[in-house]
Amino acid sequence: MSAGTAKLNVTVAEVKPINDLVTRFKFVRTGGGDLPTFSGGAHTVVEMQDGDITRLNAYSLMSNPADRGAYTISVRRDDEGRGGSKFMHSQVKEGMEMVISNPVNLFSLDLRAKKHLMLAGGIGITPFMAQMHQLTMMGGQFELHYSVRNASLGTYAEELKAKYPGKVHIYHDDQDEAIDLNTLIATQPLGTHVYVCGPKGMINWVHGTAEDMGWPREAVHSEEFLAPASGKPFEVKLAVSGKVIQVGEHQSLLEAIEAAGVDAPYLCRGGACGQCETNVVGYDGKFLHYDHWLDDEQKAGGKHIMPCVSRFEGKTLVLDR
């Protein structure tokens, strides 16, 4: 199978600033026609041609999955990041043609659930917007608890409260409002599934609390995509293709492999899905594993690396690519 996912050619139909940090983008199929249907929780990988660099960032689809006319995503500007979100905010204009991937869902609803309890932090709201559309269409039960920094950064908060009366609860950090997770989890009907999307601390908090309260692991779902960390440049030898590549300070190992013209598989580009797992042929140095995929034993074993987010420091690294 070739790398990544099947591609879609799209045109930017709308660029709409939502608040100081978040801008919404709407894509339609270039030349007209329907886009593929998707399931709530799916993301698309947006390709950005930023000078010589091709950036590939995953963003959750937030529009109604049944609407095949357009996809929308929301991008939070990360001034400390490597530049993907800054590119989206500063370079992407209405009418621009772009390439995005077919939808991929690594955060799907468990359709057996009697009720879906959604916990969002900040920009983590976006996959839930598509899921709420889907559940409304199917007549599913859901409840959203959404934590925001303050009212002005509460992306879509008012809109959602109006759209789903009684089902949406907003918590403002600056007013010391916080989700009462223990009570919330303790009072759910049997058959409820919990979903969390937000900062790492929030995800760990929800998993830990649910586990402490005796919830089955299978009933708690989370999604967190990491941004690749920057780090010291390093050199890698690719054993199969016979190439020696340099990984730049602000470049991921996966991006460097791709830039050398070597076809490498990927899906999420955020350390979660496992698709880019690569065998290590030999090394002399230290791995900097940042992914959620390999377990601690594998990370210590020095035989595997997830090149989308992880790095290396040392003399030599030889990979099976």
Next chain:
Amino acid sequence: MTIQFNDETFYGDFTFKNSDWAIKRFPFPFHEDSYMYSVNMEPHKSYRPGSVFERTFDVDEHYVAEMKDRARVLANDPLRCQSLPHMTLAGWDLVELIMEAKAAEYPDLFELHKDGNRWRWVNKPLGIDDTFTFLDESTLPYGPMEYITRQTQGDFAVLDQRDDNLWMDAGMVTTQADWSLDFDIGMNFFEWHAPVPKANEMGIFVRALKFLLNIQQGQPARRLNWTMTVNPLLDTSPENYHKWGTMKQGLTMENIGEKQHLRVELQTFFRLPRSNALVFPIRCYLIRFEDLVTVPKWARRLHRVIRDLPEELATYKGFIDNRPLMVEYLSQFDDGSPTSDGIWADD
């Protein structure tokens, strides 16, 4: 219509027959002179016009007769079609996938007209012209999966994806190689594959599951699998083993060419968009030995594969007792000359 549909049976008098066209396009499964399991997946892309790989869902001369056989099997045993409650959305995904593909790829046989969620489906070979509301079960005579799979050749396993596993939570299974949906319903990938010998030690299932979990929308995959069937039986189910198991006895050098069939499954895998489920169509093609040996390369290769197959595999596939006779019959058509790479007949 471009395809002449056969009037034939897959039980009783067994009048099933392949035309020269069907023999020529038969999906012979062996690309070399030996066989061992592998995760032999490739993208399900249109390939070789006229072959079974050209269309998303292949329709051939057996279509109408196979659908009649399915209706007969279901009338006797309704549990061949089951769908757990959370799989209804996946059923609608399947309705959309099949109707859109067939209408686009066989416009002379099938039509789909959409007015928003109001859909009109015309199936000319089966004489169906239905109008229904997409996503509204009350507007179809059956559940969505049953409705469309009563009109599509091949078995269908619809797999829910959760907890990093696949779950056999819905299916239409009437043309199976000795497995039971009623037995497997609700099982996960490792549970329903537990009876397969050797493959587990080889790590096949871990790799296969990882591949399947990552199948994405717009990127279907396919593989071929095979076994042997005496008489052209589509329904070789465990439920009916008492009816067909005994047919494996009584093969002779005189009748094996007519009675013994190579059974090939074209297995495809599609991600379903709304439900994020995976559908696994398993399309069965049958060819009697005497038709198969009209292709010299296939005759030589099948002889070598069957002769050298590990004993566990011949046992698992249910033909260990008849193997000596098969080898004796096929050896008549193997002069020892080399065979070319790949599955296709030499021109």
